[in-house]
Amino acid sequence: MSVQLLLVDDEPGLREAVKEYLQESGFNVQVASNASEGWEMLQQMTPELVISDVMMPQVDGYQFLKQMREDKRFQSLPVIFLTAKGMTNDRIQGYQAGVDAYIPKPFDPEELIAIVENLLNRRVKKGAVFRENGENSDITELANQIAQIKALLTQRTSISQSPAPFKIDLTPREQSVLNSVAEGLMNKEIARRLDTSVRNVEKYVSRLFSKTGTNSRTELVRFALEHGLAN
Structure with a gap:
């Protein structure tokens, strides 16, 4: 199964171009035209990574990212900003908000693919380390909860x-x-x-x-x- 990505951008031309390039690189891409639509899609699917524009009407990329980071389901979800706001202060604001990568427009599509693959590989490795270090304690905690549930059922x-x-x-x-x-x-x-x-x-x-x-x-x-x- 190909990796699922969510692309959020209010520019139709750029959105379709980026989607096509990502799909040609083997990714399964769902698209949203604004942050509100992107948030609704997150309730229906769990992507491996989100690519979002910053300058969008109503809810901008920073607010969208804040909404994701405040939800425990998406706190560790990799997020990439694609934006025309490429000044140092803009990038600092993005990283302070919790973005994983910040790519100013115009950008090289090959660079985007490289960053996507790097973030996905890091997430896989991090998950492997977490399972190795935390699996026993997680299983113990879950077993305790199961025991408590069975006690409740009685x-x-x-x-x-x-x-x-x-x-x-x-x-x-x-x-x-x-x-x-x-x-x-x-x-x-x-x-x-x-x-x-x-x-x-x-x-x-x-x-x-x-x-x-x-x-x-x-x-x-x-x-x-x-x-x-x-x-």
Whole structure:
């Protein structure tokens, strides 16, 4: 499967030219004409990297980047700025906002590809180190949460539910993931059950945290039980 990129730029000509060049280099590219549209697309897909213009109407690139960095789902997502604002102060502002690379227009497409590939390779290596150093502690923490969830399930009848049904907008897939989490299943087990990837399961669990205002699987299950959300 090719790497998924999100390109956000309000200039149609440049947007299509960059998209075509990236696709010719083997990337799968989704495009948005402004930051608001880009943010909506981020709710539907999880790209490996975002390329964004800075000077856009209504919501500019800095605000778009700030919105991403304030969301835990996108805090480590690589972001490249493509912009006509190439002064030193502009680049400093971009890096202070958390951008990973800053390419002034006009630019060499080959340089863009080189930077994209470099950031993607760094992310892969960083993820490998994280898994090597943190896998045991992560598994232990997850096992503890699963144990707590199973304990909650034994007390299910004693957990009082809200007198009125709690309304929350869950997609069918989010509901399926929530039901599986409430059964005490781990991400790999949920992925097998739903015939999807572990990464997608992690994405849905993260969305459930966001929608319910919870921070752990245990909190999520208790919330679901208290509000009658889990089947």
